[in-house]
Amino acid sequence: xxFIQFDGGQMSKEKKAELVAKLTETAQEVLxxxxxAFSVLIRENSMDNIGQGGKLLSELHK
Numbered sequence: 092x093x094f095i096q097f098d099g100g101q102m103s104k105e106k107k108a109e110l111v112a113k114l115t116e117t118a119q120e121v122l123x124x125x126x127x128a129f130s131v132l133i134r135e136n137s138m139d140n141i142g143q144g145g146k147l148l149s150e151l152h153k
Contacts, residue, residue: 095131107133
């Protein structure tokens with residue numbers, strides 16, 4: 092069973108549904124595996140939990 096994992100910021104349910112559909116569609120086209128075989132995990136991360144250049148993203152995007 093192919094597994095797709097996406098780590099990103101918080102997003103609406105509609106955006107998650109669109110992302111899952113497009114990731115699955117693209118992977119199915121590239122790999123030639125039926126879309127029903129794919130599982131997709133979206134992990135939403137708070138900007139307080141991500142750092143870039145030694146600073147939290149929440150501080151960089153004030």
